[in-house]
Amino acid sequence: DIQMTQSPSSLSASVGDRVTITCRASQSLSSYLNWYQQKPGEAPKLLMFGIDTLGSGVPSRFTGRGSGTDYTLIISSLQPEDSATYYCQQTYLTPLTFGGGTKVEIK
Amino acid sequence: QVQLEESGPGLVKPSQTLSLTCNVSGGSISSGGYYWSWIRQPAGKGLEWIGRIFASGSTNYNPSLKSRVTMSLDTSKNRFSLELNSVTAADTAVYWCARGASRAAIYFFDYWGQGIQVTVSS
Numbered sequence: 001d002i003q004m005t006q007s008p009s010s011l012s013a014s015v016g017d018r019v020t021i022t023c024r025a026s027q028s029l030s031s032y033l034n035w036y037q038q039k040p041g042e043a044p045k046l047l048m049f050g051i052d053t054l055g056s057g058v059p060s061r062f063t064g065r066g067s068g069t070d071y072t073l074i075i076s077s078l079q080p081e082d083s084a085t086y087y088c089q090q091t092y093l094t095p096l097t098f099g100g101g102t103k104v105e106i107k
Numbered sequence: 108q109v110q111l112e113e114s115g116p117g118l119v120k121p122s123q124t125l126s127l128t129c130n131v132s133g134g135s136i137s138s139g140g141y142y143w144s145w146i147r148q149p150a151g152k153g154l155e156w157i158g159r160i161f162a163s164g165s166t167n168y169n170p171s172l173k174s175r176v177t178m179s180l181d182t183s184k185n186r187f188s189l190e191l192n193s194v195t196a197a198d199t200a201v202y203w204c205a206r207g208a209s210r211a212a213i214y215f216f217d218y219w220g221q222g223i224q225v226t227v228s229s
Binding site: 001031032034036043044045046049050053055056087089091094095096097098099100101 | 153154155156167169170171203205210211213214215216217219220221222
């Protein structure tokens with residue numbers, strides 16, 4: 001199985017801050033890396049697919065970068081509605097696997 | 108707008124079989140280019156992919172659950188199902204159904220159900 005390791009596991013930042021979440025895979029993923037946002041009691045929502053393509057309706061303050069085994073989700077200016085847990089996911093090989101999540105809180 | 112909705116018992120006894128159904132509206136499960144998945148999340152924990160089924164009926168299961176999982180399609184009712192047998196307390200989780208879609212050969216989950224809490228307890 002491809003292991004997905006996210007860091008940090010949680011963070012607290014202020015509105016307007018730039019936030020960076022990293023995801024490391026145990027092997028190269030080519031471009032098969034997605035990001036999801038999950039709020040409490042809700043289903044995950046697609047944020048980004050193929051490393052850097054925004055999902056439908058996702059604000060442009062979200063950016064995805066990376067290649068090989070290392071990927072990054074950047075929120076350029078944190079907003080109150082961004083308080084959530086973020087998960088990376090690989091679809092390069094089955095079993096499809098997710099990172100452990102990064103909980104983003106607003107100070 | 109595609110919508111998915113899970114249904115099934117919220118309480119299952121240990122050693123019994125967990126059976127869930129995902130009803131799909133706004134799109135056909137027989138359409139090519141998609142697959143249909145189950146994902147679960149124990150309380151306070153991360154997401155675990157259980158498996159997927161394609162419109163052809165072919166399946167892929169997570170090896171960690173493969174010996175206990177069966178997925179099937181019911182195209183006449185536009186729904187797909189999950190069976191997980193010999194359940195234990197470790198199978199207690201919120202279960203989601205989701206659609207796998209692709210663009211430029213990159214697959215992602217674009218639509219999810221609302222989730223259903225399943226508790227394994229006697």
